[in-house]
Each structure stands twice: as structure tokens, then as C-alpha cells.
Amino acid sequence: MIDGAILVDREARIVWSNDKHVWFNDKLMAQLGLQSTADMIGQTVERVIPHSRMREVVETGRSLPLDIMRYGEHTLLVSRLPLRDERGEVIGALAFALKNSLTYLRPIADRFNKLQSRLNRVEQELAASRASQYTVENLIGFSPPMLQVKRLVRRAGQIRSAVLLLGETGTGKELVAQSIHAASDRAHRPFVAVNTAAIPENLLEAEFFGVAPGAYTGAGRQPRPGKFQLAHGGTLFLDEIGDMPLPLQAKLLRALQEREVEPLGSNQVVKVDVRIIAATSRPLADMVRSGAFRSDLYYRLNVFPIQLPALRDRKDDLEILASLFSEKIAISLDQPMRELTPAALDALRQHDWPGNVRELANVIEQVYVRTEGERILAEDFADILPGSAIQPPPPPPDGKRSLAAAMDELERVLVLEALEDSRGNKLEAARRLGLSRTNLYAKLRKHGIPSQPDD
Numbered sequence: 483m484i485d486g487a488i489l490v491d492r493e494a495r496i497v498w499s500n501d502k503h504v505w506f507n508d509k510l511m512a513q514l515g516l517q518s519t520a521d522m523i524g525q526t527v528e529r530v531i532p533h534s535r536m537r538e539v540v541e542t543g544r545s546l547p548l549d550i551m552r553y554g555e556h557t558l559l560v561s562r563l564p565l566r567d568e569r570g571e572v573i574g575a576l577a578f579a580l581k582n583s584l585t586y587l588r589p590i591a592d593r594f595n596k597l598q599s600r601l602n603r604v605e606q607e608l609a610a611s612r613a614s615q616y617t618v619e620n621l622i623g624f625s626p627p628m629l630q631v632k633r634l635v636r637r638a639g640q641i642r643s644a645v646l647l648l649g650e651t652g653t654g655k656e657l658v659a660q661s662i663h664a665a666s667d668r669a670h671r672p673f674v675a676v677n678t679a680a681i682p683e684n685l686l687e688a689e690f691f692g693v694a695p696g697a698y699t700g701a702g703r704q705p706r707p708g709k710f711q712l713a714h715g716g717t718l719f720l721d722e723i724g725d726m727p728l729p730l731q732a733k734l735l736r737a738l739q740e741r742e743v744e745p746l747g748s749n750q751v752v753k754v755d756v757r758i759i760a761a762t763s764r765p766l767a768d769m770v771r772s773g774a775f776r777s778d779l780y781y782r783l784n785v786f787p788i789q790l791p792a793l794r795d796r797k798d799d800l801e802i803l804a805s806l807f808s809e810k811i812a813i814s815l816d817q818p819m820r821e822l823t824p825a826a827l828d829a830l831r832q833h834d835w836p837g838n839v840r841e842l843a844n845v846i847e848q849v850y851v852r853t854e855g856e857r858i859l860a861e862d863f864a865d866i867l868p869g870s871a872i873q874p875p876p877p878p879p880d881g882k883r884s885l886a887a888a889m890d891e892l893e894r895v896l897v898l899e900a901l902e903d904s905r906g907n908k909l910e911a912a913r914r915l916g917l918s919r920t921n922l923y924a925k926l927r928k929h930g931i932p933s934q935p936d937d
């Protein structure tokens with residue numbers, strides 16, 4: 483019944499094997515430069531069977547009575563037993579392998595094979611989800627500051643130094659980090675992002691460097707890898723680095739200098755090879771001066787800084803970004819795409835965009851959800867971007883207009899201005915205009931200004 487049997491000594495060296503061991507085909511023997519099974523005697527077991535667990539058996543003295551291993555297209559059922567002398571000392575181990583040709587093993591082997599292929603698929607999906615999703619082509623904009631960013635991204639892809647991304651919230655720091663990774667020779671290795679500001683301070687160290695088995699109650703028996711280990715061979719994106727507490731800054735610096743990390747509760751270091759891209763919306767240089775950020779870590783990270791422009795400083799890109807988001811949102815909502823009228827674009831240009839590109843994407847989405855129509859009009863932004871919809875009154879066809887029309891237009895502009903000044907708060911806008919809230923709502927209806935029931 484047995485398709486393979488092997489005996490090892492206490493150093494896990496092969497002492498004996500049956501002749502027709504399932505592992506030992508001609509190809510393998512040729513690869514190892516061995517003529518016959520006799521030549522295997524004295525070799526360490528892993529040399530012949532790379533993922534053998536015999537060493538574990540001789541080292542722990544525990545048997546592994548039932549284990550399933552894959553070998554080419556075969557599934558083997560393996561039993562491993564320690565051998566002891568009269569005093570109970572482990573002197574070696576014995577293993578038997580049964581091939582899946584045995585009909586009674588079929589159900590187990592089939593199930594194992596199914597689980598194995600499912601695991602492979604999930605692992606592939608996980609690896610793909612860790613790869614970066616964006617490349618420099620996804621960085622939208624042709625304004626001079628954006629073209630300069632794209633040049634720097636391509637350059638950063640060619641070098642291996644740390645990169646520091648500086649820019650306000652929503653300027654695309656994460657997108658740029660992914661693009662640098664995708665442009666680098668690590669593109670097919672993991673891209674792992676960690677947001678320092680989003681993790682409670684007491685969990686940061688474990689999140690970065692991992693946890694050894696049994697490091698603390700509840701830590702589990704398996705080691706938990708940290709982001710450094712997960713990013714091994716690839717890129718680690720440290721977002722909001724300015725929020726990192728000082729003690730952890732010291733540990734991060736050490737990890738970067740030594741290229742090794744020490745998991746929590748372990749006294750062994752693990753070698754890691756990661757490329758660092760850090761980002762912050764905080765004034766890091768000022769934080770160094772005030773002592774809130776370590777200068778040595780700052781110099782280590784600030785090798786290749788890239789400043790991302792605020793949207794207000796590249797308003798030339800508003801049109802292309804707005805149409806892109808309009809298209810994306812239409813697709814996601816399964817609606818026809820709405821073009822932006824020139825007046826709508828003017829309204830967008832008047833806004834200051836403190837939330838940058840993220841805010842623009844949100845505003846366009848809100849227009850889709852809160853208004854209807856085939857095109858996006860300036861008025862559609864009235865409630866969403868208070869005041870930006872203020873348009874110069876359209877001139878009447880004959881160049882003149884009635885007092886009533888001019889008064890109406892003035893009223894409309896004043897209402898929109900009050901809404902802008904009060905950032906959309908109707909009660910406050912009504913107070914500024916000296917109106918009751920009910921009266922303000924009447925004016926909103928009269929001028930077709932969209933409104934929410936209350937703020």
C-alpha cells in the first residue's frame with residue numbers, strides 16, 4: 483500500500499528510503515545529481531523533499547499522524563512518527579506516504595484539492611488587490627503644475643529613494659503614490675498603504691511591525707505580519723506621516739536604516755526590503771522646527787519631495803476633471819452622462835476647493851443625486867456650493883430690461899450670496915437678509931434655487 487517510506491536520524495538526515503519512493507522520479511534525481519536512492523543516504527531531508535516536515539517531528543518529538551501534501555499532480559497522505567530509544571529520547575523519525583490512487587482516499591484528496599485551488603485563487607486575488615490600481619495615466623490634468631507632478635512621478639519610478647508627498651487633503655497623494663509604484667520595477671510586487679492617522683496609537687506598532695505568536699493575551703498562535711512584512715519586495719505607503727507619535731518615529735527610523743523590523747513580543751529581527759513613500763498634509767518642516775517630528779527621520783524621508791498643487795492653483799484642470807467625474811458617476815448610477823454648461827463651469831471656477839479633487843468629485847456626485855436634467859447647470863450647484871452659482875444677469879434681447887426684472891435678478895443674487903456667506907445654513911441666511919425663514923423659502927422657490935427642507 484505504501485508509495486513512499488523514509489527514515490531520518492535526529493539531525494533529519496536520510497538514513498533509509500524504499501526504492502520506489504513517490505518523490506524520487508528520474509528528473510528529480512538528475513536535478514539533485516543522484517544516481518540511485520542509495521545516494522540519498524546522508525542527505526538532509528529538505529534537500530530531497532524541500533517542504534518535508536520531518537525536522538519538525540525530530541525537533542518536537544511530536545508525531546504528525548495525518549498530513550496532506552501536494553506533489554505534482556498527486557496528493558499524498560503522509561504519516562510521520564518520531565522514533566525513540568529505550569530511554570524515550572528521540573533518535574529519528576519515520577514517514578509513510580500514500581498516493582491518491584487508493585480509492586478510499588479519493589473523497590479526502592478531492593476535497594483537499596478543491597480547497598487548495600480555492601486557496602490559490604484567493605491568494606491571487608489578494609495579491610492583485612495589493613498591487614497598485616492606478617498609473618500615471620490616471621493622474622488627470624494638463625495644467626503646468628500637474629505636468630510637473632507627472633514628470634516627477636515618472637522620475638520617482640526610476641529611482642529607489644524614499645519619496646515624500648506634500649499636499650492638502652484630496653490633492654491625490656495616494657493616487658500619486660500608487661502611480662510611482664506602478665512606474666517602478668516593483669510594479670508587480672505589493673503596494674501596501676497604511677494611514678497613521680486612522681490607527682489608534684496603541685495599535686500602531688503591531689500594525690507596522692507585526693506580532694510574534696503569543697506576544698500578548700489573545701495574540702494568537704500564528705505570527706501576524708505587519709505592514710512592513712506585507713510590503714516586502716514592494717512599496718509601503720505611509721500616509722499622514724505627520725501624525726506619527728514620536729516613540730514610533732524612532733522605531734520607524736531604525737527600521738528604515740537597518741532594513742529590518744522586530745515584531746512585537748519577539749526578540750528576532752526580520753529582514754525587509756521595502757520602498758517607502760510617505761505623505762502628509764501637515765507642514766512637516768515646521769513640525770521638525772518645533773520638535774514634533776524627528777529631524778533625522780524627516781531627512782531620511784525627504785529625499786525626493788513632490789509638492790501636489792491645490793485644485794485652486796490649477797483651475798485649468800477643472801473642466802477635464804469635472805467631465806471625467808460626471809462620466810464616472812453617470813456610469814456608476816446607470817444614468818446618461820450630463821455635460822456641464824459653460825455657466826456651470828464658471829460656477830466651479832469661482833469656488834476655492836478646500837477639499838480639492840475629492841471635494842469636486844463629491845460635488846458632481848451630489849448634483850446627480852439631488853437634481854435632474856440632461857445637463858449640469860450653474861443653478862444645480864446653488865445648494866451644494868452656496869454662492870458659486872451666482873451668474874451675471876443675462877442681458878435682455880434688446881439690451882434694456884425692466885426695473886422689475888433687474889430687481890428680481892438683484893434679489894436672486896443677494897439670496898445666493900447670503901447662502902454662500904452662511905455656507906448653506908438657511909436660518910443664518912434668512913437672518914442676514916432680514917427675512918423670516920418662511921419668507922426665505924418662498925424666495926428660493928420663486929428663483930428656482932434648490933433647497934433641502936432644513937439645516
Ligand SMILES: Nc1ncnc2c1ncn2[C@@H]1O[C@H](COP(=O)(O)OP(=O)(O)OP(=O)(O)O)[C@@H](O)[C@H]1O
Nearest residue numbers: 620621622650651652653654655656657763839840
Ligand atoms: N489628478 C487627479 N486625477 C484624477 N483623480 C484625482 C486626482 N487627484 C485626486 N484624484 C481623486 O481624488 C480623490 C482623493 O485623492 P487621494 O485620496 O489620492 O488624495 P490624498 O491627497 O491622499 O487625500 P488625503 O490627504 O485626504 O488622504 C481620489 O478619488 C482620487 O482618485
